[in-house]
Amino acid sequence: MTGTNILSKPIRIVLRWQLIATGVLVLLAGLVAGVHGALSAALGGAVSVCAGAVSAIVAAKGKAQSAEGVLVNALMAEAVKIGLIVILLGLVLATYREVVALAFFGSFFATILIFALAFFVREHE
Numbered sequence: 641m642t643g644t645n646i647l648s649k650p651i652r653i654v655l656r657w658q659l660i661a662t663g664v665l666v667l668l669a670g671l672v673a674g675v676h677g678a679l680s681a682a683l684g685g686a687v688s689v690c691a692g693a694v695s696a697i698v699a700a701k702g703k704a705q706s707a708e709g710v711l712v713n714a715l716m717a718e719a720v721k722i723g724l725i726v727i728l729l730g731l732v733l734a735t736y737r738e739v740v741a742l743a744f745f746g747s748f749f750a751t752i753l754i755f756a757l758a759f760f761v762r763e764h765e
Contacts (some may be wrong), residue, residue, distance in 0.1 A: 642706045648763035651696045655705060656749040658689045669743035680740040684747030687728040695721035 652705075662685025670678030695717045702713030729748070733739060 646700045647693075648700070649694050650694075650758045653761050654755055654758040655689060655693060655696075656693065657661055657757070658685065658754050660748055661685065661754055662689065663745055665743070665747045669740065669747070673740045673743055675739040676738040677743045680736070680744040681747040683732050683736065683739070684744040684749075685751045687725060687732065687747055687753035689750060690728065691721045692751075693723040 662682065664679070665681040666687060669681035673680070697711055698720045699717035702716065704710040704713050714752045732744065
């Protein structure tokens with residue numbers, strides 16, 4: 641399997657939606673707050689996209705044979721996602737002094753909400 645084939649169709653679609661939303665928010669933040677606003681929105685979206693993608697990979701790698709195994713895989717994937725979000729948010733806030741908080745957190749929360757929509761995307765049409 642290649643890197644993109646391990647992710648299910650709903651996850652790939654939602655990651656694409658997140659990237660599109662991030663792009664739109666980068667443009668809007670750039671118009672309103674300039675370069676730092678655009679970069680802040682890009683970083684906020686990137687935190688969510690990266691955490692979601694890594695979480696999906698962790699979930700896809702687990703081959704559970706029981707209900708307990710499925711639950712453990714799901715919890716492990718969520719723990720990885722939350723841990724990565726905390727680390728990446730902290731890293732951005734600690735290193736980028738000119739961060740535009742509204743653009744950064746707005747983009748982050750918008751893309752997090754989009755990731756939650758993966759539940760509603762159908763595997764087969």
